Amino acid sequence: MLEHLELFFRSIFIDNMVFAVFLGMCSYLAVSKRVTTAVGLGAAVIFVLGVTVPLNWLLDKYLLQDGALVWLGPEYADYDLSFLSFILFIATIATMVQLVEIVVEKFSPSLYNSLGIFLPLIAVNCAILGGSLFMQAREIPNIGLALNYGISSGIGWFLAILAIAAIREKIRYSNVPAPLRGLGITFIITGLMGIGFQSFGGMLTGDNDPPEEIQNTTVETKEEKELKKEIEAKKETISYNEAINK
Amino acid sequence: MALLSKKDANLIKDPLGDNNPITIQVLGICSALAITAELKASVVMAISVLFVMGVGNVVISLIRNIIPSKIRIIVQLVVVAALVIIVDQVLKAFAYDLSKTLSVFIGLIITNCIIMGRFEAFALGNGPRRAFLDGIGNALGYGVILVIVGFFRELLGSGTLFGIKVLGDPIAKTGLYAIGYENNGFMIIPPAALIVVGIIIWVQRSRNRALIEEA
Numbered sequence: 001m002l003e004h005l006e007l008f009f010r011s012i013f014i015d016n017m018v019f020a021v022f023l024g025m026c027s028y029l030a031v032s033k034r035v036t037t038a039v040g041l042g043a044a045v046i047f048v049l050g051v052t053v054p055l056n057w058l059l060d061k062y063l064l065q066d067g068a069l070v071w072l073g074p075e076y077a078d079y080d081l082s083f084l085s086f087i088l089f090i091a092t093i094a095t096m097v098q099l100v101e102i103v104v105e106k107f108s109p110s111l112y113n114s115l116g117i118f119l120p121l122i123a124v125n126c127a128i129l130g131g132s133l134f135m136q137a138r139e140i141p142n143i144g145l146a147l148n149y150g151i152s153s154g155i156g157w158f159l160a161i162l163a164i165a166a167i168r169e170k171i172r173y174s175n176v177p178a179p180l181r182g183l184g185i186t187f188i189i190t191g192l193m194g195i196g197f198q199s200f201g202g203m204l205t206g207d208n209d210p211p212e213e214i215q216n217t218t219v220e221t222k223e224e225k226e227l228k229k230e231i232e233a234k235k236e237t238i239s240y241n242e243a244i245n246k
Numbered sequence: 247m248a249l250l251s252k253k254d255a256n257l258i259k260d261p262l263g264d265n266n267p268i269t270i271q272v273l274g275i276c277s278a279l280a281i282t283a284e285l286k287a288s289v290v291m292a293i294s295v296l297f298v299m300g301v302g303n304v305v306i307s308l309i310r311n312i313i314p315s316k317i318r319i320i321v322q323l324v325v326v327a328a329l330v331i332i333v334d335q336v337l338k339a340f341a342y343d344l345s346k347t348l349s350v351f352i353g354l355i356i357t358n359c360i361i362m363g364r365f366e367a368f369a370l371g372n373g374p375r376r377a378f379l380d381g382i383g384n385a386l387g388y389g390v391i392l393v394i395v396g397f398f399r400e401l402l403g404s405g406t407l408f409g410i411k412v413l414g415d416p417i418a419k420t421g422l423y424a425i426g427y428e429n430n431g432f433m434i435i436p437p438a439a440l441i442v443v444g445i446i447i448w449v450q451r452s453r454n455r456a457l458i459e460e461a
Contacts, residue, residue, distance in 0.1 A: 019436070019437065020436060021280050021436070022275065022279040022280045022436065022439070022440075023354070025275040025279070026272065026273060026274070026275060026359040029272050029275065030272060083331060083334070083335060084331075085353075086327045086330055086331055086334070086353050086356055087324065087327040087328065087331060090323050090324075090327050090356055090357070091320070091323070091324070091327075094319065094320050094323055095320075125357065126354050126357040126358070126359075128357070129353065129354060129356060129357045130350065130354055130357075133350035133353045133354065134350055136350075137349055137350050177448075178451075178455075179447075179448050179449075179450075179451035179452040179455075180444070180447070180448050180451070183269070183272060183447055184444050184447040184448050184451065185444070187440050187441070187443050187444035187447065188440070188441055188444035188445075190437075190440050191437040191438065191439075191440035191441035191444065192437070192441075193437075194435075194436060194437030194440060195435070195437045198435060198437065
């Protein structure tokens, strides 16, 4: 339970999709002129992330990881299909977005009318693919956490676009220097908001690691994991040999 | 420019200046900003995008008449994903450290709006030669911004360029550091990239007043 809570708050505030890793910036900048459209797109992102991250987790676990095909039989234990992750993840996302669109249109026309135009856009929103790739890179251990990660990253993105849309609606009344108007000031405000979100960094663990260092640690754990895998593989072959000897 | 007609040359020149994909078209910011803390990573990212866009635009342009328009997004995604896998595998084989720094951001080239945007807007309606030039032009325009941002962030943030200490040694207090200069750690954190891009937009629009948005 505690790890769910930690992941939830970490993905919303500390590793916020927009402010910490700049994912989904294109739609974030393009669709944040009005609060109502921003809410529609934000809701669609939460929904699609909540569906695709667990799905891609299953794909990663049972198809892509080094040795993931072992459920087919011991002779498949050496297969490593992880180089296919990009193409499989994006295919899952594109099909899921189409499916979600069809289902929503069928069962809830009112929701479809409010989300409808944004759903096709989402297939090429980097926040969605980014969610799945980060899920893979951070090695989320089980499907419950993957679902949690998808939904909470979506909520973080939702908060960000809601905040910037509200600010942009108000900033129309301010006297911004002409060359900065529109895009320029939006970038700078987002940067300032990002600095604000950096202060959440020490919220959970008490350490003040900047995101760069967090990236490094994930890299290290990946190395460690590779080492562990090697060791495990060796152990397996040893036990396998022992079994044969018996 | 005997090789290129004026119209073709503009395909390359426009995205470098007044039709820049990042500062004017607002495309492809997603995967760009997070990796600009170092100049080296920016350059590699720019080259990767150059490759994917050049080849991808030609491929899409060649098959543009046989793609059913209903499933074109998926076809485009598959083409980009295949090219990005090539880039990723090459980087893993020849520059493993760098591919670890870039981590998921190489994968995110797939959903880089700049690529899908150019496929939709240009490659689907033009021949392979012009599509190739358009792809190269836009990727260069993207790369220029990336390199500028990477240059300033690395220089001001760590006092290095390509990992070489150009401003002297901050610990031994040589070079500029001898007269009390300090690195600005602020430039290393991710939000600084947004502010640097904001300033680039400011400079560009002050020089070319026609680009200013109506409030």
